[in-house]
Amino acid sequence: MARSPSYNRDAALDTALDLFWKKGYHATSLKDLEAALAMKPGSIYAAFTSKEALYLAALERYFTRNRAALQTLFSQADAPLKALADHLRATAQSRRPTAPSQACMLVKTILSATADDSALAQAAQGYMTEMSGVFAAAFDRARDLGALPREADTARLARRYQANLTALRIEAESG
Numbered sequence: 001m002a003r004s005p006s007y008n009r010d011a012a013l014d015t016a017l018d019l020f021w022k023k024g025y026h027a028t029s030l031k032d033l034e035a036a037l038a039m040k041p042g043s044i045y046a047a048f049t050s051k052e053a054l055y056l057a058a059l060e061r062y063f064t065r066n067r068a069a070l071q072t073l074f075s076q077a078d079a080p081l082k083a084l085a086d087h088l089r090a091t092a093q094s095r096r097p098t099a100p101s102q103a104c105m106l107v108k109t110i111l112s113a114t115a116d117d118s119a120l121a122q123a124a125q126g127y128m129t130e131m132s133g134v135f136a137a138a139f140d141r142a143r144d145l146g147a148l149p150r151e152a153d154t155a156r157l158a159r160r161y162q163a164n165l166t167a168l169r170i171e172a173e174s175g
Contacts, residue, residue: 001072007043007047009040012037012047013054013057013058015036016033016036016054016058017035017058017061017062017105019032019033019036019060021101024108024109024110025051025052025109025113025117026114028051030044032089033051052119052120055120056120056123058123059109059120059127060127064150067131067134067163071134073087074138074141075137079142079145080142080145080147082085082141083138083149084135084138084139084161088161088164088165088168091165091168091169094172099172101173103170103172103173104165104169105124106124106127109123109168110128126163132158132159133158135157135161135162136154136157136158137159139152139157
């Protein structure tokens with residue numbers, strides 16, 4: 001009879017997410033993961049296959065949570081442009097003392113990836129593209145409500161919006 005794991009996968013992923021988000025992929029050692037997860041190396045590899053696979057799972061969790069929160073925020077807003085502006089303003093003004101990092105984990109991944117871990121950068125870039133779609137949907141909704149001209153290029157607006165958010169998070173990280 002197979003033993004059930006003696007760890008909580010969700011809790012382990014949350015802990016790994018916080019650690020990777022704070023330190024980054026390269027600066028997080030197996031010893032760091034062992035200590036944070038309270039797991040031995042063999043258990044980490046049995047549960048997640050590799051450090052890279054664990055990072056990818058944590059990155060997916062980060063993206064999924066943020067996408068869901070923003071989709072809810074923008075889809076429920078009576079005025080999508082105001083919601084987008086409020087979100088941008090809040091990002092510019094916020095210091096998130098409880099967050100492991102002030103920068104976006106997706107951006108940190110892209111900026112720190114090397115040729116040896118291109119799978120990480122590709123995953124993060126894919127998530128960034130999907131997130132741009134969330135912003136485009138908010139601009140689409142604003143256009144449909146008459147807040148933007150019919151000919152507005154919502155995909156372009158979304159990319160610009162995302163670029164501004166990215167710059168704000170990078171600036172917040174650097175102090």
